[in-house]
Amino acid sequence: xxxxxQTPRNRITKTGKRIMLECSQTKGHDRMYWYRQDPGLGLRLxxxxxxxxxxxxxxxxxxxxxxxxxxxxxxxSLESAIPNQTALYFCATGRSGRGIGTGELFFGEGSRxxxx
Amino acid sequence: SQQGEEDPQALSIQEGENATMNxxxxxxxxxxxxxxxxxxxxxxxxxxxxxxxxxxxxxxxxVTLDTSKKSSSLLITASRAADTASYFCATDExxxxxxxxxxxxxxxxVKP
Numbered sequence: 661x662x663x664x665x666q667t668p669r670n671r672i673t674k675t676g677k678r679i680m681l682e683c684s685q686t687k688g689h690d691r692m693y694w695y696r697q698d699p700g701l702g703l704r705l706x707x708x709x710x711x712x713x714x715x716x717x718x719x720x721x722x723x724x725x726x727x728x729x730x731x732x733x734x735x736x737s738l739e740s741a742i743p744n745q746t747a748l749y750f751c752a753t754g755r756s757g758r759g760i761g762t763g764e765l766f767f768g769e770g771s772r773x774x775x776x
Numbered sequence: 777s778q779q780g781e782e783d784p785q786a787l788s789i790q791e792g793e794n795a796t797m798n799x800x801x802x803x804x805x806x807x808x809x810x811x812x813x814x815x816x817x818x819x820x821x822x823x824x825x826x827x828x829x830x831x832x833x834x835x836x837x838x839v840t841l842d843t844s845k846k847s848s849s850l851l852i853t854a855s856r857a858a859d860t861a862s863y864f865c866a867t868d869e870x871x872x873x874x875x876x877x878x879x880x881x882x883x884x885x886v887k888p
Contacts, residue, residue, distance in 0.1 A: 664818075695878070702864060702880035703819075718875065750818060761806025761868040762876050767818035 663687045666751050666768035674776050679738040681771045683751030692734035693752040693765065694718075694726060703750065709734055710756060741775040748772050782865055782882040790887050795852040797882040799865030800845075806868040808841055809876065810850050813862045822850075822863075855886045 664685045673679055683692065690711050695703040705718030707726040715726060723745060725737045738745055749772075752765040783798045799808070807826045811819040825832045825841045825848065832839045838851040852859055862883045866876040 693876075700880065703878040705875055705877070708875060748816070752819075764809065764821040764824060765811075765819075765866075765876060767820070769818045770816070772816075 662769065664751060664753055664766050664768040666749075666771045668771060669769065670772045672774045672776065673741055675742055677741050677775075679741050679773065681736045681749055681751075681773070683734045683736070683768060685732050685751075685753045685766075687753055687766060688731075689753035689766070690731060690756050691754040691762075692728065693754070694724075694734070694736045695750045695752060696720065697748040697750060697770075706736065706749075738773075741773075743775045746773060746775045782863070782879045784882060785880070786883045786885070788885040788887065789855055791855060791857055793855055793886075795855050795859070795884055795886070797850045797863050797865075797884070799848045799850070799879055801848075801865075801867045802846065803867075803869055805843075808839075808848050809866045809868070810837075810839060810848075811864045811866060811878075813864065813881070815861070819864065852884075855884075857886050857888045860884060860886045 667682045693708045694706040696706055697703050704720050706724050707718050709715050709728045712728050727735050748770050750770050751768045754765045755763055781800050789795055805827055807824050809824045810822045812822055813819045823834045823839050825839050836853045841848045862881040864878050864881045866878045
């Protein structure tokens with residue numbers, strides 16, 4: 661079983677619909693992240709969480725919200741999806757404070773979202 | 777805004793050749809990491825180099841870091857067709873709470 665699991669893996673929806681992407685991890689990591697990947701733009705950080713009570717906006721948080729329901733679960737919501745939110749979304753996890761800054765991140769396989 | 781910028785954007789080589797990818801960044805960092813992504817899949821961590829290190833090796837991978845030039849390079853020696861993937865550098869900005877900022881990636885194609 662994958663250590664970082666994202667659901668759904670693929671989703672097609674219409675403009676204006678509410679969408680939730682879910683992420684769960686079995687690695688016991690405290691830090692969780694949501695990134696978005698667009699062709700030619702690399703990965704951009706949407707939101708990140710260092711523990712259940714700590715949620716932070718990333719570079720491109722507008723139009724998105726998140727919920728850290730438990731240490732192992734971090735969900736991303738699009739309240740009213742729009743076509744330019746069509747992208748590949750990645751959840752990632754990592755450990756905190758090991759003296760070298762942010763350490764290795766472990767990624768899920770991605771959720772491909774298409775907004776028509 | 778993105779911190780790391782990889783160069784070249786795309787690289788095509790023959791099996792057995794070496795592949796070199798470069799990454800430039802803008803601010804001070806705690807560390808720099810390289811990741812690999814097979815088409816449409818999740819990213820996989822390759823190697824991390826701390827800001828006080830200059831070179832690091834892992835198998836056929838060699839990473840260098842020049843903090844004075846704010847640049848890093850990833851060398852893959854004796855490349856194989858299975859090395860075909862996109863490669864991303866990611867920087868941990870010094871003083872931040874711990875965000876990894878990714879570049880746009882280099883797409884490597886290794887031809888048999």
